[in-house]
Amino acid sequence: MNKSNELFEKAVKVIPGGVNSPVRAFGSVNMNPIFIRNAKGSYIYDVDGKKYIDYISSWGPMIFGHCDEELNKVAINALEKGVSYGVPSDVEVEMAEIITQAYKGCEMVRMVNSGTEATMSAIRVARGYTGKDKIIKFEGCYHGHSDCLLVKSGSGTLTFNVQTSPGVPVDTVKHTLVCEYNNIDSVKETIEKNKGEIACIIIEPVPGNMGVVAPNIEFMRELRKITEDNNIVLIYDEVITGFRLSYGGAAELFDIVPDMVCFGKIIGGGLPVGAYGGKSEIMSMVSPVGKVYQAGTLSGNPLAMSMGIAVLNRLKNNQKLYIELENKAKKLEEGFKSNIELSGVKAVVSRYKSMLSLFFTDREVNGYSDVVTSDTEKYAKYFQSMLKSEILLPPAQYEVMFMNATLSDKDIEYTIKANLKAFMELSKY
Template identity: 45%
Template sequence: MPSSDPRYSQSHAAFARAKTLMPGGVNSPARAFGAVGGEPLFIDRAEGQWLWDIDGNRYLDYIGSWGPMILGHGHPVVVEALAAAVLRGTSFGAPTEGESELAQLIVDCVPSVERVRLVNSGTEATMSAIRLARGYTGRPRIVKFAGNYHGHVDSLLVAAGSAAATLAVPNSPGVTPGTAADTIVLHYNDAEALEEAFANHGPEIAAVIFEPVCGNMGVVVPTPAFLEALTNLPRENGALLVCDEVMTGFRLALGGAQERLGLEPDLTTLGKIVGGGLPVGAYGGRSEIMAKVLPEGPVFQAGTLSGNPLATAAGCATLRTLRENPPYEKLEKLSARLEKGLVDAAKSAGAPHVVQRMGSMVTLFFHDSPVRSWSEAAECDTARFGRYFWEMLDRGVYLPCSQYEALFISAAHTEADIDATVAAAKEAIAASA
């Protein structure tokens, strides 16, 4: 937003204050709107599919707190569970039955998970899963894929070297070359590169970690050949397959992307929806692997607020609702309607485009061919996306503030909301040229 725009004057003042108190004025970089220019909106409240900023402007929300709000904001079942939990106490530092209830729901819903450990975030989940994979196999190296984001863990916050199957290099100050040296970065959807990595480094590879459906380079879906390589190569070489479902868990199906795609990973990481909008993460897998975690085994992992009673209450209420009243058929129909509408809108404006979707995750890429990897995503017209973002915001539609983030549809959205969004997109895409 322009700092002089009177529609956002209170957000402008709030951002000016925040910048004096926090780096960049935010507590997570994506919130700063750096990828689209301008200044971020400060949100006052949310309900269902709607957001209101502190200037009183209302928006259709397609971020959903970056994924967790699959039921919509302020779902009454979740609010009621939280209210009851607050009255019992906010933190005990001791076991509660709520932790076991949430763990049981995860085990019941996710086919590959036999035992689980609760943590506080998706980053903690992936960090812990990587440590466990190394501790279980006794091997040092990890394979990841460019464009897959697994949180700000040092060993995973790395970029590819000069060739597809080279060891990684740090892509953030503070990540040491030694930390990055045990991570191999490959291209997503490149089965041959994965085969080459195992041929060159197989006895040293502890695990392959991947997003079963990408959402942090926009929505990118794995090819059948890539899925086959992921299924077979780690197992054949004594490595573990770690499925990062922080974003896709409980969203693409009750059992996550692995249910939808027929995957059987050794370890799974979860976040976002598993906490119903509160800070929760989890990692789990086969019993014999999880038995290596302290205090049952030697692999250390701990957290004072892990399994916090408020977070487990919200998570249990959300997962119970998803299991008892599954929204997935509705989400599929709404998302397909939006996908078609965005394609039609881009065609009518003559814009280079491809719309990629899996379930209720959607991305409109300003690109003239399918996006299958980070190198192809990086070819998108990000400047045009920035203009499109602001044109949509001016029309009351709040999208992710980056070409490389998926938008999320919630069970609170309606067909009328989708149609209004498509109508706005027709104008916004044309105006963004």
């Protein structure tokens, strides 16, 4: 038995499912998880000493690759000064200034410790600001595991929704409405049926939790207009995309300014972190200035803030990196598409900037209804084949490949060759 399997046998006895986050379980790819010993650059090493090209990048934050020497020095220096004070520090102010200067419409920001905490808090503030209870989210967009967001649509997207997890009271989700991403008519009809009752609309401007689904820019523009016309707070969940797709995020890419925005991942350089911000008028609702309560002992801790400041400053001063990352993703996309034609496998590649997904379906992917036509068993076989070729992909069909700065042309070329080999094997089934 290899060491990963041995560790998994121990883990399932003391950790639910043997993992601290469900996607790490590898259940959807029909195998036990590999356990990691260390990582460097574009490579990750398991406890058995096997080396893999890593396309997970800790689900996005490792934009400069693993164990970057410059960032390591920042972390060590911050560690020597203390990891938590319980009172304000200068690095919290510096981080807030960087974020508010970088992101259009984000005039004030509050640091938290996770993406879930950021989205949960933003929704609470939007409700407090508007005095309304109902919210709209989009099917396939994930915003963390707070109660009001663990829902899916019923027989249609315009109905009240049912909770998708035991432990979530029906009363908690009854105010959550689900619409179709990239379908503005579903939004208009929902707003019309709930006139004057909707506090906010929360959306991943570029979905990364049902795989990559490219946004329709007209949909995003109309969404902004309809929220303004109906006094609804528009929240961009940029926990994944913030500072990864461009320095100014989706607000810069789309030239559309939301009322509020949520961050995570990259702004902590890989350490636990989150943030939510927006217009001063809205953020002034937050305690201790306003009456909407939200607090966190470790929020804005100096270790995460120091790492985040270093990452954001580096990105600000080297924005050509975004072009380089997109070029890496484009090269993979082109290689995969060529391999699809050569092998005859039914699959499509969906890419937006430096985020990429491979779906085992023959449908164009524009939303959740297209994504779920994917053959998850075929993806499991594909994943296992790529793992044997020493390439670590997301262990689930509905996740994203993230590029990082240390991925070499050699890494990408090797990945394309392994992809063709995997496709040829799949074509026999």
